[in-house]
Amino acid sequence: MPCLWGLHNNSQVFLDVGVIDAASLTTPAMPGVGTGAPTLFKSLVDTGCQRTMISANAAARLGLTAVGKIPIQGVGPNITYHNAYVFHVAFFVPAVAGGQMPGSGAAVAHVLPAPIHGGEISSSGFDVLLGMDVISIGSLKIEGNGAFSFSF
Amino acid sequence: MRGVKISNANRQDEIDQNLAFFLAQLPGLPAAANGKFALLRHQTIVEYYDTIVDALKVANATYPDRLFSIQQVTEAATDLGYYSHAVPLGAA
Numbered sequence: 001m002p003c004l005w006g007l008h009n010n011s012q013v014f015l016d017v018g019v020i021d022a023a024s025l026t027t028p029a030m031p032g033v034g035t036g037a038p039t040l041f042k043s044l045v046d047t048g049c050q051r052t053m054i055s056a057n058a059a060a061r062l063g064l065t066a067v068g069k070i071p072i073q074g075v076g077p078n079i080t081y082h083n084a085y086v087f088h089v090a091f092f093v094p095a096v097a098g099g100q101m102p103g104s105g106a107a108v109a110h111v112l113p114a115p116i117h118g119g120e121i122s123s124s125g126f127d128v129l130l131g132m133d134v135i136s137i138g139s140l141k142i143e144g145n146g147a148f149s150f151s152f
Numbered sequence: 153m154r155g156v157k158i159s160n161a162n163r164q165d166e167i168d169q170n171l172a173f174f175l176a177q178l179p180g181l182p183a184a185a186n187g188k189f190a191l192l193r194h195q196t197i198v199e200y201y202d203t204i205v206d207a208l209k210v211a212n213a214t215y216p217d218r219l220f221s222i223q224q225v226t227e228a229a230t231d232l233g234y235y236s237h238a239v240p241l242g243a244a
Binding site for chain 2: 053068
């Protein structure tokens with residue numbers, strides 16, 4: 001089971017993830033390990049968020065094509081409709097060869113096979129809001145010593 | 153998609169107009185469509201699909217001008233948790 005890890009700041013967990021356009025597919029996508037080099041974006045891991053979202057800046061940078069709109073509810077009762085995209089999320093797991101220390105080698109991209117149907121948010125210090133549709137595929141561990149790990 | 157010029161403005165107009173149509177139709181859509189993904193083109197629901205990927209594959213193969221949109225048949229909105237409490241949500 002691939003595992004990645006890092007440090008949290010006692011209030012937020014940030015993680016670099018790759019994003020790959022999936023909206024132009026006409027045949028089933030074949031994601032897996034090491035398929036291409038996804039563009040990396042800073043993501044905020046948010047277990048209170050039901051659906052992974054992507055910033056307008058990241059969508060533009062990737063040339064993502066909106067496929068519709070998604071209803072989003074904020075603090076109040078109002079619902080707003082945000083452009084929706086279909087994309088794959090990829091995690092980069094440090095490759096640990098025999099006798100190597102973690103972090104000393106290259107990273108292997110693990111592209112999640114299930115496409116994400118996520119909406120657009122405005123940019124605010126990160127480009128991907130990583131929601132429970134992605135987090136729930138694995139195990140997220142937040143530790144008191146300032147570390148976190150995510151295995152999937 | 154040789155020979156097909158796609159305008160982002162036209163595509164966004166199609167998405168916006170389809171959404172307005174879809175929301176007007178939503179209360180009267182068949183219960184069997186609940187949770188499915190509606191493929192829309194020119195303010196008409198073409199078909200329902202079980203997954204967004206199924207709808208997208210058919211749409212991409214059928215409409216090379218990319219003038220379509222896909223809406224999930226649901227009245228439930230997505231909660232963004234932390235983000236929605238920290239950042240005012242306007243339509244993005």
